[in-house]
Amino acid sequence: MTARFHCAQALAADSALLLPPGAARHVQVLRLQPGDAITLFDGQGGEYAATVERMGRSEVAVQVGAHAAVEREAPRAVRLAVGMPANERMDWLVEKATELGVAEIQPLMTAHGVLRLNAERAEKKRAHWEAIAIAACEQCGRNRVPLIHPVLTLEAWLRQVGPATDGRRFVLSLADGTRRIAEAAAEPGAGPAWVLSGPEGGLGTAEEQAAMAQGFVPLTLGSRVLRAETAALAALVGLAGG
Template identity: 40%
Template sequence: MRIPRFYEPSDLSPGQTFSLSESVTQHISRVLRMKPAEQITLFNGQGSEFLCTLARVEKRHVEVTVIQEENLTRSSPLKVHIGQSISRGERMDYTIQKSTELGMSSMTPLFTERCEVRLNNDRQDKRTKHWQHIAISACEQSLRNELPVITPIQTLQEWLDNVDADLKLVLHHHTEQPLGQLPRPESVALLIGPEGGLTETEVNAALAAGFKPVAFGPRVMRTETAPIAAQAVLQYLWGDLG
């Protein structure tokens, strides 16, 4: 049986005994109903994972002892930063979850002209924290040891003015730019529009900022499908899929 795996944002080292955070404690004691002497794996987002033994298990308190550290690299050599127009409901959660599984290094949620989601400052902070939690859960499931960064929400123009990458791509179905003919990049910035698509003005702004228009096939994809399909192609060409 697979050993349960959790994110624990602490400095970890072999021989250390410490108490787990509240969320992990609840999952171990109340959901999995684990017992002392059983093993779990922890990672702290810094590139290693740690095999641990449960030393004490109570409903609201779990202590573990770190047995060994293993330095495993599961991050893609291709750094993909996604500028994603915010979508409604669970669609944004789905995008972040699957993008994390595919190796995304960071994402900036974007307000665009046709974005139907409007959030005040307080709700923006709450949503950003929620999205980071989605990414953490996806890392636990996919065996990633480094967390992707979900940055604070920006306007499209703010992102275009500041994003830096070897290759900048905007999904635009009115193009036949072949990706395979481009020089191999170490980093890619990928701009994904909203459900109604980017406006012509926004596409032109992206082009002016150095983005290349690209299509991933003849069909128009939904806003939550496009980044998944695009990353699969990018990781196959220049990353670690295939």
């Protein structure tokens, strides 16, 4: 597979382009040369064949070729709302969830979570996770970058999503989860599904009850106790399919 690069700006077939700084640095790190073939995508769907035309000290000029309507998305769109695990585990979760086809990620501050962020740090973290998701798309072949939402408290996020009765909202529960993930995956419904997953230690009882009051159905992943990041990914794979 040719090297793949994300371009935030809209792409067009048969056009000349200066790569954005991040992609240009990546081309230089890979020691690509004029005439080398690359693949570009802008997140709007599909990908473009392209050729490196010129290498400068900080600029890389390319010629954009034909567009290919290639999609590698999961059969079902799954959105993860996750109580942020500590240290580098959230980075790992974002990377692997992107590879596995997540549509959106909502980072949450919860009662048992150890990660607390003020507004400035929260935005820096969101931008950092977005860069991780872009790099994962470049690596795995996805042409649509999952949306990384701004960090919210669980309470604020539940107010934002509001109540629903469409059956496409799930919360991973150690206490109340009786429906298994396979059963939820087999249920009809083509719309996107939300999966709410807690941090280390899980969600508090009051938090689970607040989620269920907004239409979240409790799910279990089985008898084993999984790490926070593993549980979120297991639910993603189980619901997304493919």
